Amino acid sequence: xxxxxxxxxxxxxxxxxxxxxxxxxxxxxxxxxxxxxxxxxxxxxxxxxxxxxxxxxxxxxxxxxxxxxxxxxxxxxxxxxxxxxxxxxxxxxxxxxxxxxxxxxxxxxxx
Amino acid sequence: xxxxxxxxxxxxxxxxxxxxxxxxxxxxxxxxxxxxxxxxxxxxxxxxxxxxxxxxxxxxxxxxxxxxxxxxxxxxxxxxxxxxxxxxxxxxxxxxxxxxxxxxxxxxxx
Numbered sequence: 001x002x003x004x005x006x007x008x009x010x011x012x013x014x015x016x017x018x019x020x021x022x023x024x025x026x027x028x029x030x031x032x033x034x035x036x037x038x039x040x041x042x043x044x045x046x047x048x049x050x051x052x053x054x055x056x057x058x059x060x061x062x063x064x065x066x067x068x069x070x071x072x073x074x075x076x077x078x079x080x081x082x083x084x085x086x087x088x089x090x091x092x093x094x095x096x097x098x099x100x101x102x103x104x105x106x107x108x109x110x111x
Numbered sequence: 112x113x114x115x116x117x118x119x120x121x122x123x124x125x126x127x128x129x130x131x132x133x134x135x136x137x138x139x140x141x142x143x144x145x146x147x148x149x150x151x152x153x154x155x156x157x158x159x160x161x162x163x164x165x166x167x168x169x170x171x172x173x174x175x176x177x178x179x180x181x182x183x184x185x186x187x188x189x190x191x192x193x194x195x196x197x198x199x200x201x202x203x204x205x206x207x208x209x210x211x212x213x214x215x216x217x218x219x220x221x
Contacts, residue, residue: 043214044155046208090155098160099143099157100145102155107152
């Protein structure tokens, strides 16, 4: 069966510091991968998606970036965090018929 | 642009009191409508996919239905463990993304 992992589970970072969140998927090959952000009182916002190694599409302009160095690894990064980057970050992978399955999430607080 | 609106924002039910959650959508070419359950501090858990008007799916106390403009998630005789936020999302011919509503927060009291 397929499993999706995210780490860290929680993170508290100062404004201006760098960020690296990691997502890995087990039990499938060549998945479509997604990064979402969920802010309080708002719906899930798609940030990036990837259909393959090195292929990244950005949905929302921001100071975040994503990379896919391996088939089942997806990384979300920032060089300098802003207060507005606080939120719950979710990684997801897509199976056939567009169903997406989510990881456990990372709670990021920027102070 | 695809739009998804969920109502009510919050719902409080007594255990055993059946009700329905609504998801209204506007898309250009619906490819699928999805229901998820999200517990506090956790990632959304997939429940159902619906593809065409008239389709229905059931899982335990939950039943999802779809029309050309909206979907309903019916909860029959809910239990406290059904308390969660229920999210609706759509995908259309415009792309890969799931477009989510803001969710309905359900609280079932004993």
